[in-house]
Amino acid sequence: MNMLGGDEPMNPERDERDERDGSRCPDEGGPADCARTFGALPVARGRAFARSWWGQAWLKTLEDTALDGEQLRLGRRHARGGAVGAVSVRPGRVTAVVQDRDHTRHRSDVLLQQLNAADWDRFLDMVADRAGHIAALLDRDMPPVLVEDAAAAGIELLPGIGDLESECSCGAWDHCAHSAALCYQLARLLDQDPFVLLLLRGRGERELLDELQARSAARAAGPTDEDVAAERSGAGVPAAEAYAARDILPPLPAAPPPVAVPGDPPLLGGGAPPAPGVDVAALEFLIADTAARAQRLLADALSARHPDSPPPPVLTAAQDAVRLAAAGPGEVISARLAAGSGRKAQGLAAAVRAWELGGTAGLAVLEEDWTPGPEALARATGKLAAAWEDGEARPRLRAARNRWTVIGGTAQLRYGRDGRWWPYRREGGRWVPAGPATDDPAGALAGLSTEG
Numbered sequence: 001m002n003m004l005g006g007d008e009p010m011n012p013e014r015d016e017r018d019e020r021d022g023s024r025c026p027d028e029g030g031p032a033d034c035a036r037t038f039g040a041l042p043v044a045r046g047r048a049f050a051r052s053w054w055g056q057a058w059l060k061t062l063e064d065t066a067l068d069g070e071q072l073r074l075g076r077r078h079a080r081g082g083a084v085g086a087v088s089v090r091p092g093r094v095t096a097v098v099q100d101r102d103h104t105r106h107r108s109d110v111l112l113q114q115l116n117a118a119d120w121d122r123f124l125d126m127v128a129d130r131a132g133h134i135a136a137l138l139d140r141d142m143p144p145v146l147v148e149d150a151a152a153a154g155i156e157l158l159p160g161i162g163d164l165e166s167e168c169s170c171g172a173w174d175h176c177a178h179s180a181a182l183c184y185q186l187a188r189l190l191d192q193d194p195f196v197l198l199l200l201r202g203r204g205e206r207e208l209l210d211e212l213q214a215r216s217a218a219r220a221a222g223p224t225d226e227d228v229a230a231e232r233s234g235a236g237v238p239a240a241e242a243y244a245a246r247d248i249l250p251p252l253p254a255a256p257p258p259v260a261v262p263g264d265p266p267l268l269g270g271g272a273p274p275a276p277g278v279d280v281a282a283l284e285f286l287i288a289d290t291a292a293r294a295q296r297l298l299a300d301a302l303s304a305r306h307p308d309s310p311p312p313p314v315l316t317a318a319q320d321a322v323r324l325a326a327a328g329p330g331e332v333i334s335a336r337l338a339a340g341s342g343r344k345a346q347g348l349a350a351a352v353r354a355w356e357l358g359g360t361a362g363l364a365v366l367e368e369d370w371t372p373g374p375e376a377l378a379r380a381t382g383k384l385a386a387a388w389e390d391g392e393a394r395p396r397l398r399a400a401r402n403r404w405t406v407i408g409g410t411a412q413l414r415y416g417r418d419g420r421w422w423p424y425r426r427e428g429g430r431w432v433p434a435g436p437a438t439d440d441p442a443g444a445l446a447g448l449s450t451e452g
Helices: 014-021 053-065 069-080 117-128 131-138 145-152 177-192 195-200 205-221 225-233 244-248 280-302 317-325 331-340 345-367 374-386 441-451
Strands: 036-038 087-090 093-099 105-112 164-168 397-400 403-406 411-415 421-427 430-433
Touching: 053 177, 053 374, 069 177, 069 374, 087 177, 087 195, 093 177, 105 177, 117 131, 117 145, 117 205, 131 145, 131 205, 164 177, 177 195, 195 205, 280 317, 280 331, 317 331, 317 345, 331 345, 345 421, 345 430, 411 441, 421 441
Parallel strands: none
Antiparallel strands: 036 087, 087 093, 093 105, 105 164, 397 403, 403 411, 411 421, 421 430
């Protein structure tokens, strides 16, 4: 089944069945936020359909897993033109009326399976164990790292292939432009409030926060007799016994104070001449860079979000040479970095540009030449086919591996392993990065033509 697929026909009794069987929101006495209705959104001007991380993540999931790019294109046009009416969101279902160009109105429903009780239990335990997540959620913020941590606990918050089903009064047995338009409109709602996704997965915001506060309070109060008994009945050593010696150990030292700026590096010039092959200026540059990196690492370790932040990637020697060159060390040191990393001056300049635009991912797109597999190639060609609206001029592109070059032009799109598009321009007989990555290939090429 594809992203918007659904094999069962529309059933007018489905709404009541959802509320009786799958929802935590009964007809009476349930939380006040178990169903929410959002007014119709205005016409979407410009290319950016979603601006927040959550809205963009929803769109990326939708477009990466859909099999019918034409239905997505029509749905995007409906949503952009203001054809989607008020949107009702409740556990497992989102509903709206979508109007065609001939003013025919269709009720469209998109269904997403709710998390079961065990999934919610693991999710709440995971959040309660991370102070950063608790603080963010209580402040009505959903940090993007929540998706990764939930996935590590076996819970997928964003839908995957076949997770979204559709029902529409237009009579389509499969996905249609109306349900696609509703999915695009949901991305705009996630811009306003990412808690909409958790409601769709089965829990309203107030209910979720109340349960989270209850678990946090229980953890602060310490384990109950039942918890201790359950711990002893299983395999392993209870945590209380493992840490029984804590009272005889000295307390942990206080955290070091933050450092506003790195210290001044020593000056190595003067005195005895350097040993053969030792470049004093290059060594001073490396010392200064080490001090700056140490200051950033300390600031990150002392930040409130440090427990929820993934560790930085480990750089290869060639990647680290580009990072150092991006700091602008001067021609002499840059020449040493180029030679040491197997690059020429022009190659290092292009690598620095790629690094500044996208870090290790941008550098990989510049230097890796790879061929997408059948599934990745199908997603890429589908995105290209759906990127331009009716009536827009479509450039003629020549495909070679992961690169699409404008025929007779100086613009090129490179498809990254992460599914994003990187714009390139031909300058001085070589292709150089021309902008950051984007999910919209048409927008990337439009930016190239604007700059050129």
